[in-house]
Amino acid sequence: MARRKNDPSFPASNTMLVLALLEGGDKYGYQIIRELECRSDRTFSMKEGTLYPILHGLEARGEVRSYEQASDAGRRRRYYQLTRQGVKTLARCRQEWAAFCKQFGKVVGGEACVLG
């Protein structure tokens, strides 16, 4: 996920979202965008220019593998499937996300802190 050490921001959240969606079963690109919209109550609307590079990157890094399978209607579809590596990465991302949330909330929440 290319998160840099000690990076206070949480980038590549889109990549994590993709991994999480694939956990629920193999999916093709267009479907990922629709499902994300649905699962987030229309809050998240990932763009194709964002998604496809992410999928290609994940595949290049071995987090997912893909296969082509036409729909009933004969429409071309490329499905993506989590690899064991991808599952592990997702688990790590979840931990990192939880840690980030906790610390971020602590700072923006406004708890006091006495500096040495």
Next chain:
Amino acid sequence: MARRKNDPSFPASNTMLVLALLEGGDKYGYQIIRELECRSDRTFSMKEGTLYPILHGLEARGEVRSYEQASDAGRRRRYYQLTRQGVKTLARCRQEWAAFCKQFGKVVGGEACVLG
């Protein structure tokens, strides 16, 4: 904060952290970095190359104003203070962060969703 509409990621979190820290009183750059480290249990370690451009940007956009004030030791310090605009921005950021968290958690948490 330059967040783009419908952006599933939450960028510029560093900017939000800076605003939140300034809410606790005027602070100078180096102090912001130390306090952030402290308040986040050493999890966040903002780099100077990150912070100073952020502060300059916030000032240019009227979210903060600055003034110079030497320390007891005679060391040069530039303090930053939230403007009314900055306070409003921080409030908006908090709402956006809460909304993002909720939706992000919903997706990576794995709730089911039936697509139409």
Next chain:
DNA sequence: TAAGAATACATCGAACTTCGAGGTATCGGG
């Protein structure tokens, strides 16, 4: 008292993420 660590500011290029616009093609309905 000299060296090095800490304080304090700043800028720059490289890397990464994301958008938005554009391109190609197929399928179904009006």
Next chain:
DNA sequence: CCCGATACCTCGAAGTTCGATGTATTCTTA
């Protein structure tokens, strides 16, 4: 027959952050 939805893709522009580097001053410690 056209248009909207489906389905894939690429490219350049914009924004964020790091890491390196630079400049000064003050404090600590050997």
